[in-house]
Amino acid sequence: MxxxxxxxxxxxxxxxxxxxxxxxxxxxxxxxxxxxxxxxxxxxxxxxxxxxxxxxxxxxxxxxxxxxxxxxxxxxxxxxxxxxxxxxxxxxxxxxxxxxxxxxxxxxxxxxxxxxxxxxxxxxxxxxxxxxxxxxxxxxxxxxxxxxxxxxxxxxxxxxxxxxxxxxxxxxxxxxxxxxxxxxxxxxxxxxxxxxDIRTAEMTKVIENTYRDINIAFANELTKICRSDDMDVYEIIRIANMHPRVNILHPGPGVGGHCISVDPWFLVGDYPDLTNLILAARKINDSMPQHVLKRIRDIMKKNNIRDISRVGLYGLTYKENVDDIRESPTLQLLEKMDDHLAFGVKVFDPMVREVLVENQMMDFNDFLDEIDIIVIMVSHSHIKDNIEYLKDKLILDTKNICYIEGVYKL
Missing domain, CATH: 3.40.50.720 (NAD(P)-binding Rossmann-like Domain)
Known part of the structure; x- marks a missing residue:
């Protein structure tokens, strides 16, 4: 001891x-x-x-x-x-x-x-x-x-x-x-x-998370490029990653948590004239909830659904299988919805035990009963185990975990 x-x-x-x-x-x-x-x-x-x-x-x-x-x-x-x-x-x-x-x-x-x-x-x-x-x-x-x-x-x-x-x-x-x-x-x-030394330790930690933020931003920008020209970004990344020196991360609905979504800003704030790439990556990742919102609107229009209250966001936490909501992409998405669009949108997360947002539902079956479109924002094990219950829903899968025919992707 x-x-x-x-x-x-x-x-x-x-x-x-x-x-x-x-x-x-x-x-x-x-x-x-x-x-x-x-x-x-x-x-x-x-x-x-x-x-x-x-x-x-x-x-x-x-x-x-x-x-x-x-x-x-x-x-x-x-x-x-x-x-x-x-x-x-x-x-x-x-x-x-x-x-x-x-x-x-x-x-x-x-x-x-x-x-x-x-x-x-x-x-x-x-x-x-x-x-x-x-x-x-x-x-x-x-x-x-x-x-x-x-x-x-x-x-x-x-x-x-x-x-x-x-x-x-x-x-x-x-x-x-x-x-x-x-x-x-x-x-x-x-x-x-x-x-x-102290300063090296400070810098090392910040750039570790900044590196990951930039890599994610590249994947997210690829997603937007592929969406604009009807290409499968997931298949493209899968094939590209077969190259021995390529390791593109997975795209997603945004970047959350208290590290990757925060630490790069420290460098932007302290070195504004020297962080063009880092700033661009932050902007790309911060734009992803808006991209998800556009996809929701497109799906609603295509399927003639006008009632936003029939849309459900699955997942409030910033990553799978945790109860941590800090800088959550879902919370970012809700903030970007204006009052009219956000009115009535349902939210459910099996990891969150208390009500944190309006129209948050605490029972999964009740949640499904109230929606026509489910937007998978977080890939909890819970949703992976319950994919079969989504077959009668329109699904926007932002995490690429659902292989039901007709699923919408980012």
């Missing part, structure tokens, strides 16, 4: 699994979040979102003594896993959550504590915002506190496996402190842990 006390700040999709993984591997951990309802639920022994293996990991962490609190605690190491959105006007990072967490940490941390920022940040954020905040408080970096950036690299739906097996990057300008943090993560991480 490592003789170290860790306070993980932020019990969301990243912070909670990280805290549980440390605790399950005999590290003394306190998980902190300002959300009293969330902390109450954790203290009652209930996980706060669905994820394969999370319940079992939670139970092991509880047996090892993990604690939860709404207040920050004195600790040797602080791991900050709070949201880092971007300002939609300037496209720059909104670092307010990180800075707020830092202010609270500085009020109670013992001398020599290490602050590890796991939240994804734009390159230079720690130098521009974090370090000045600490220095302004009267603390000396490298003596009173140490700074490290260890960006997360996991995806909802496969978090536990990826926490254990993915490689990690530890950005530290002090190699000795970097090694201490590396040794901490090695209690559970089987992947290679690379030590580098």
């Amino acid at each position: 490592l003789d170290v006390k860790v306070n993980v700040i932020g019990m969301g999709y990243i912070g909670l699994p990280t805290a549980l993984m440390f605790a399950a591997n005999s590290v003394e951990v306190i998980g902190t979040d300002y959300d009293e309802k969330l902390i109450d639920q954790l203290m009652l022994g209930k996980v706060t979102f669905e994820e394969e293996g999370l319940t079992e990991l939670f139970e092991k962490a509880i047996s090892q003594g993990i604690k939860f609190s709404t207040s920050y605690q004195p600790a040797d190491i602080y791991i900050v896993a709070v949201p880092t959105p971007y300002d939609k006007k300037s496209k720059k990072i909104d670092a307010s959550y990180v800075l707020s967490a830092l202010k609270s940490i500085m009020g109670i941390c013992p001398k020599g504590a290490t602050i590890v920022i796991e939240s994804t940040v734009s390159p230079g954020t720690i130098n521009k915002y974090v370090s000045p905040l600490i220095e302004k408080s009267g603390l000396t970096i490298g003596e009173d506190v140490h700074l490290v950036h260890a960006p997360e690299r996991i995806i909802p739906g496969n978090m536990i496996y990826e926490l254990k097996n993915n490689s990690r990057t530890i950005g530290a300008d002090n190699n000795e402190i970097g090694m201490i943090v590396k040794n901490l993560y090695q209690v559970f991480c089987k992947g290679e842990i690379v030590l580098t």
Whole structure:
């Protein structure tokens, strides 16, 4: 057992699994979040979102003594896993959550504590915002506190496996402190842990997600090209990918989640004159809900359906088999519908247990009874297992999972 006390700040999709993984591997951990309802639920022994293996990991962490609190605690190491959105006007990072967490940490941390920022940040954020905040408080970096950036690299739906097996990057300008943090993560991480400087770690994480965004944008642009000239984009991508050096990703109704749809904007905001390709990719991917909307209109016109309330959107989450709705393409689509067009459109998602939007239905059979057109926005296992029940519907399959004759594609 490592003789170290860790306070993980932020019990969301990243912070909670990280805290549980440390605790399950005999590290003394306190998980902190300002959300009293969330902390109450954790203290009652209930996980706060669905994820394969999370319940079992939670139970092991509880047996090892993990604690939860709404207040920050004195600790040797602080791991900050709070949201880092971007300002939609300037496209720059909104670092307010990180800075707020830092202010609270500085009020109670013992001398020599290490602050590890796991939240994804734009390159230079720690130098521009974090370090000045600490220095302004009267603390000396490298003596009173140490700074490290260890960006997360996991995806909802496969978090536990990826926490254990993915490689990690530890950005530290002090190699000795970097090694201490590396040794901490090695209690559970089987992947290679690379030590580098802070700014390199910041940039590496952002470009990983930006690369994927650009690849998806290429697939989505191909979709529009093929749609304009009546070609099968899926067959074209399948054949092209037989080339040993080609790997085109799948097109879809948009890009969601808190990583791919957000991180590229950090670069656009900070380097507006140097990010033409990245900006173009963002615009293409952000345009896909509008493309889906046009396809819905075309199908309605072709089949003489005038009542939008007979259209059903299947899927609210941003990806399959998770309950995470952040930046969901379906929510983006609903935002793009004007009040008249959106009136009465039905929505259903088996992974979402509470009503989040108007006309959201909670029973699949009731949902089917109310619609003539079903738009598959998310490829949950649930819909794959229930394709046979869609045979009497007009189907717009944005995920290419349905092989019923006559299905409409992107």
